[in-house]
Amino acid sequence: MNAVTDIALSVRGLNRSFGALSVTSNVDLTLRRGARAALIGPNGAGKTTLINLVSGALRPSSGRIQLLGKDVTGLGQAERARLGLLRSFQITRLFKPMTIGDNVRLAILQSSGRRLGIWRDTRCEPELDEQVFVALKTVGLHDRESAGVTTLAYGEQRLLELALALSTRPSVLLLDEPAAGVPQGESNVIIQAVERLPADLAVLLIEHDMDLVFRLANEITVLVAGSVLMTGTPQKVEADERVQRLYLGDKHVTH
Numbered sequence: 302m303n304a305v306t307d308i309a310l311s312v313r314g315l316n317r318s319f320g321a322l323s324v325t326s327n328v329d330l331t332l333r334r335g336a337r338a339a340l341i342g343p344n345g346a347g348k349t350t351l352i353n354l355v356s357g358a359l360r361p362s363s364g365r366i367q368l369l370g371k372d373v374t375g376l377g378q379a380e381r382a383r384l385g386l387l388r389s390f391q392i393t394r395l396f397k398p399m400t401i402g403d404n405v406r407l408a409i410l411q412s413s414g415r416r417l418g419i420w421r422d423t424r425c426e427p428e429l430d431e432q433v434f435v436a437l438k439t440v441g442l443h444d445r446e447s448a449g450v451t452t453l454a455y456g457e458q459r460l461l462e463l464a465l466a467l468s469t470r471p472s473v474l475l476l477d478e479p480a481a482g483v484p485q486g487e488s489n490v491i492i493q494a495v496e497r498l499p500a501d502l503a504v505l506l507i508e509h510d511m512d513l514v515f516r517l518a519n520e521i522t523v524l525v526a527g528s529v530l531m532t533g534t535p536q537k538v539e540a541d542e543r544v545q546r547l548y549l550g551d552k553h554v555t556h
């Protein structure tokens with residue numbers, strides 16, 4: 302693997318203002334293939350804005366975003382998703398009247414640009430069936446393939462959303478607060494599914510729960526007032542006095 306293709310996502314000199322308010326300031330961010338990174342920062346630091354810029358929901362005032370070496374700065378969200386840059390847990394795309402397996406099947410067909418009108422004729426395609434199975438297996442729902450979506454508990458619906466994202470074999474997954482709003486008893490299955498994500502998938506976790514950040518990420522970028530304060534290992538970030546003062550306090554706590 303050479304140095305160029307090893308980089309899944311590269312963000313350089315990203316800026317975004319709303320009127321006179323600069324919300325993203327000269328942000329650089331690099332995700333290598335297989336990265337397990339987290340983006341943290343106090344309320345209003347600009348995390349959501351940055352993720353919107355990276356996913357394509359918002360356009361930057363200036364700067365550049367590359368996916369696997371390809372410049373995607375001028376592309377919209379759907380085009381970036383087709384190229385393998387996905388954001389999960391923002392939009393629930395589950396079709397409730399359909400089975401769990403058919404939801405995944407549909408996501409695969411949509412992402413590969415096949416017409417939805419023919420999806421019913423594809424159930425016996427072994428390659429497609431295999432893709433559906435692999436995506437469901439990663440999140441532990443493979444034995445529920447023919448059950449209806451409505452049979453899933455809330456946390457399990459989150460798992461299915463994750464399977465939908467994985468089914469299109471993305472290179473980069475922006476994982477927005479995976480366990481937020483999920484009842485405590487169900488959150489562990491989601492965390493375990495995140496831990497089982499494919500090894501070559503680059504993951505950027507946006508998370509308020511510091512215990513989760515420290516459990517799932519091996520590199521952390523700290524955003525403060527729209528700028529990157531530092532990027533480093535959890536140990537380095539935790540030990541940094543500026544981070545302690547600005548964000549963490551003296552304990553890993555949810556802010």
Ligand SMILES: Nc1ncnc2c1ncn2[C@@H]1O[C@H](COP(=O)(O)OP(=O)(O)OP(=O)(O)O)[C@@H](O)[C@H]1O
Pocket residue numbers: 319322324342343344345346347348349350351
């Ligand atoms: N569309 C907008 N128009 C004007 N200001 C905005 C807009 N979107 C965000 N902001 C401002 O940008 C700043 C950063 O907001 P953002 O939601 O990106 O921060 P955040 O780190 O995600 O915060 P939180 O942790 O509370 O979700 C805030 O001051 C916010 O008010």
